[in-house]
Amino acid sequence: MFKKFSAADASGQSILKSSVQRSIRATLLSQMNWDAETLELVWPKKEALVLVKCRDHISIYTVQGEPLFFQHFDGPFFPTLRLLQKYPSLLPKVQVDRGAIRFLLAGAHMMCPGFTSKGGWLPDADAAIPKEKAVAIFAEGKDHPCGVGLTKLSSEEIKSVNKGVGVEIVTYLGDDLWSLKKL
Amino acid sequence: MGKKKNVQPPPPSTSTLPELTADGEGNVVGEGPVVVEEAKKEGVKPLEVLYCQGELRYPIDVGCDDDLVIVCSFPPEFCEFGSSLTRCKAWLHEEHPDLFDKYYSEDALVEKTALLSTEAATKLEKDTAKKEAKAEAKARAEEERKKEAKVIVKRIERNKRKYVTSISGLEAFGIDLKKAAKLFAQKFATGASVTKTVTGGEEIVVQGDVSDEIVDMFEEANESSKESALKGVPEDNIEVVEEKKKKGGD
Known part of the structure; x- marks a missing residue:
């Protein structure tokens, strides 16, 4: 999504109405794994949330110019990778093996075998991740998450099908959203 | 991004994510509520992440x-x-x-x-x-x-003795077009605007024939030590051209 992206792709910035901000706050709390106090640290109540509209229906939400979340159409909210690295437990974790890192950092979608091989990791059946859900992508032998993805299959399906795209990459380490520190 | 020291490895996701991981170990579950309680008071501090400055x-x-x-x-x-x-x-x-x-x-x-x-x-x-x-x-x-990039200062005849001056190719030198246009407008007391060209780039259009003055401005900006919106264009890369209106057009 952000393989090619620059500040010029942003068509306009606007401060959101406080009622909209309130509903976004609630959505963020329900979609991600954190509590109101933690969100308060990232996005203090006093600070206004700025919506940056970009090409292809991408909306980026910034606080004091720093991109924190983004969204495609009305889809789920994603944290930016920098935020995710500060709070790795925001999203459910999946892990790819070492061989996949190279492709992940080139922006490729993650295939199922990368998760099911020895270096990969998926949650067990009772904590399975449904499909179309935002996930944090970790890599074998690394401490920090290196990508944010959207599951195309549920984690159980990934295990059983074990073929083709399992998780679509939304943003990854080194893409243009990563290099964009201020907007 | 400032250099941050003291990188902590992120906590094992099991301790902060008790409900999302399927780890049924007793001690992990025991730790879970404690972490949550702490978070209730002041929120979880962000992990400090070190970024390579190589x-x-x-x-x-x-x-x-x-x-x-x-x-x-x-x-x-x-x-x-x-x-x-x-x-x-x-x-x-x-x-x-x-x-x-x-x-x-x-x-x-x-x-x-x-x-x-x-x-x-x-x-x-x-x-x-x-x-x-x-x-x-x-x-x-x-x-x-x-x-290689060239800044082209073009004098365009608009109506016999009336001219506009367009300056294109400034993007390659990292110049803020809006600021530069403002500067021109102030200096010459005329209109100056940033417009999109057909080829997709952007150019500054200044009203009036000011091509020579503009070249001088670029030179001055380079010589003086003051900060200027026009700094950074080498003199040799500036080209002045003229565009006449075709005869018998109207």
Whole structure:
């Protein structure tokens, strides 16, 4: 999504109405794994949330110019990778093996075998991740998450099908959203 | 991004994510509520993440201000997949020797290669070298492009004795067009606007024939030590052209 992206792709910035901000706050709390106090640290109540509209229906939400979340159409909210690295437990974790890192950092979608091989990791059946859900992508032998993805299959399906795209990459380490520190 | 020291490894996700992980161990579950309770009071502090400041410069390692600099910016553990590994290594060695030992010591390397077959390892090595060369070539091309780029100051006849002056090609020199246009408008007390050209670029259009003055302004901006929106365009890269209206058009 952000393989090619620059500040010029942003068509306009606007401060959101406080009622909209309130509903976004609630959505963020329900979609991600954190509590109101933690969100308060990232996005203090006093600070206004700025919506940056970009090409292809991408909306980026910034606080004091720093991109924190983004969204495609009305889809789920994603944290930016920098935020995710500060709070790795925001999203459910999946892990790819070492061989996949190279492709992940080139922006490729993650295939199922990368998760099911020895270096990969998926949650067990009772904590399975449904499909179309935002996930944090970790890599074998690394401490920090290196990508944010959207599951195309549920984690159980990934295990059983074990073929083709399992998780679509939304943003990854080194893409243009990563290099964009201020907007 | 300031240099942050003291990197903590992220907590094992089991302790902060009791409900999302399927780890049924007693101690993990026991720890869960404690963490949550603490969070209720003040919220979880963000993890401090160290970002690599290893940089690739072009011209290579000269160290003046207008060099093209690419900073790695990855967390150091990912530098091996970046495009400036050698320089990242040097930076890490200097700034965080302990981390350097962790990631690049003999033991760590042995461990790493154990995970891969030798064939894959050599391939990866080759790829890294290739990437580094690529990043360098890219930096060089950028530099080259900057040298080649021309700012064109064009005098356009609008209506016999009336002219407008358009300035195009400023983007390549990292000039803020809006600020420059404002400056022109102020200086000449005329309208100056940033407009999109047919080819997709942007140009500044100033009302009136001010082409000579504009060239002088660029020169002055370069000579004086003051900050100016027009700084950074070498005199040789400015070209003045004239465009006459075609006869018998109207």
